Amino acid sequence: MFRPLELFIGLRYTRAKRRNHFISFISLISMLGIALGVTALIVVISVMNGFDNELRTRILGMVSHATISSLDEGGMSDWAATQKKAEANSHVLGSAPFIEREAMLQGDRVGGAIVRGVLPDQEPKVSEVDRKMKAGKLEDLVAGRFGIVLGRELSYKLGVDVGEQVVVYAPEIQATPVGAVPRLKRFTVVGIFEIGMEEYDAGLAIVNLEDAQRLYQMQGPDGLRLKLDDMFNAFGVARSLAEELGQYYRVRDWMQGHANFFRAIAMEKRVMFMILSLIVAVAAFNLVSTLVMLVQDKQADIAILRTLGASPLSIMGVFMVQGVVVGAIGIALGTLFGVVLALNLEAIVKFIETQFNFTVLSPDVYYISDLPSDMHWSDVGLIALLGFGFSLIATLYPAWRAARTQPAAALRYE
Known part of the structure; x- marks a missing residue:
């Protein structure tokens, strides 16, 4: 050769x-x-x-691929119709309404957190929080009963456990006969979750969407959280959806919140x-x-x-x-x-x-x-x-x- x-x-x-x-x-x-x-x-x-x-x-176990938020402070009043239009898109695998606001929580101790209002039957379509429960169930968040699910680190910080109560203070003032007082509501801890990320385990509390609307006096959710077939194309899909809906919305994908x-x-x-x-x-x-x-x-x-x-x-x-x-x-x-x-x-x-x-x-x-x-x-x-x-x-x-x-x-x- x-x-x-x-x-x-x-x-x-x-x-x-x-x-x-x-x-x-x-x-x-x-x-x-x-x-x-x-x-x-x-x-x-x-x-x-x-x-x-x-x-x-x-991170994606708690954060949706993309969100479409209403610019109206009162919330997205026609969210059900908007959700149907969003889910008609071939790239959308699931969607769920949400409210997300800051609050001060008081148990045996006081701590700040993000309060997220969700519908327990729809939340599993966009996150894995139902599979990360260490105590209780997400389904225990029944509208009108004012239950709350805390991250494990947050429950330690507040010194509370399942069955105990926490007071949630909304960062808004309401006028009463005795003067201006912060809006507050007493919630009962019905569950504890653990994701394995300090950002969520120590800083997130979940309540029923209707209870969050009552606490923050909103007419509807902040917007919709979306789960897509391609998470790396989240912003483009969410932007095209917002344009199809024909109103002014704020579009945000999962990378924007964690870009750094x-x-x-x-x-x-x-x-x-x-x-x-x-x-x-x-x-x-x-x-x-x-x-x-x-x-x-x-x-x-x-x-x-x-x-x-x-x-x-x-x-x-x-x-x-x-x-x-x-x-x-x-x-x-x-x-x-x-x-x-x-x-x-x-x-x-x-x-x-x-x-x-x-x-x-x-x-x-x-x-x-x-x-x-x-x-x-x-x-x-x-x-x-x-x-x-x-x-x-x-x-x-x-x-x-x-x-x-x-x-x-x-x-x-x-």
């Missing part, structure tokens, strides 16, 4: 037992360094993807990628010293090839093949180990925790106590391509130096 001269000689040099074992040792170190760097990069990026996915899932949060995660991911890429680069550029020493060791062979008619480009090709082969083996090993670790990271971490009796992420400290991993094959391909690029660049200088070898000077003392 025909093989180019450069490939044939380069592979032969790679397989041959070298007289200088130090060169072989440096090649092995370079190979293992590339493998280690690629492994670390795949695992860390997979963990960053896992945290991003876990946080997005928890997800932007910070994306920035951390890019920074970690760049830092760990330097590890791969350092390991790849160890090939420079390996190939420079090899070129020096093979001066006579290079001179003979030149006298037999090999061009400088052919000589460059020989040593580039050697460097690329070493790099490719390191990349292949690193990719294999990285993929295996990324796919089994959670099981490996649990095994280590069991064997050594310690916790990597304590649930008492971190809301996410597992180490999630979400490997994307596109990331694996990009990392492998990056490692290959570094290996190829590292071969250029030694190969160019080999191509400049003068046969007469190299064979003078042979």
Whole structure:
């Protein structure tokens, strides 16, 4: 079978037992360094993807993909008809009315929170709060009974539990014969939920929509919360819906409320990628010293090839093949180990925790106590391509130096 001269000689040099074992040792170190760097990069990026996915899932468990809010302070009076029009859109999987206002809550202690009014039978269409209940049920929010569901951290802050009462103060003043007093209502705690996000567990209280309307003296809900088939196209779909409805509405998607949060995660991911890429680069550029020493060791062979008619480009090709082969083996090993670790990271971490009796992420400290991993094959391909690029660049200088070898000077003392 025909093989180019450069490939044939380069592979032969790679397989041959070298007289200088130090060169072989440096090649092995370079190979293992590339493998280690690629492994670390795949695992860390997979963990960053896992945290991003876990946080997005928890946030979307309480936040709808998009909201359409009325600009009328009294609320959306014709919300039922508006909901039918919204659900007729092919991109809308579900919708539910809501009221969302700030309030001061008083139990044994006082704390501020966001009070969200919902319809218990429709809320599961746009959120997962019914599946995150730790005590009671969302269905216990019956209109007229003034029940309230609190986040677990909020219940701790207020010092109340299921069956106890809290007073909700609306940030509005009403006139009475004894003067201006804040509007307030006594609610009974009928349930406690836990999402795993401090923003909601410590700052959200849920009541029935009709009870919220009475507390805030509204004629209807603030608007509709939507669940869509493509959460990344939420703003566009919500905007087109608002235009179809023919009135003035405020449109907001889930990314707008958490833009800085997800932007910070994306920035951390890019920074970690760049830092760990330097590890791969350092390991790849160890090939420079390996190939420079090899070129020096093979001066006579290079001179003979030149006298037999090999061009400088052919000589460059020989040593580039050697460097690329070493790099490719390191990349292949690193990719294999990285993929295996990324796919089994959670099981490996649990095994280590069991064997050594310690916790990597304590649930008492971190809301996410597992180490999630979400490997994307596109990331694996990009990392492998990056490692290959570094290996190829590292071969250029030694190969160019080999191509400049003068046969007469190299064979003078042979």
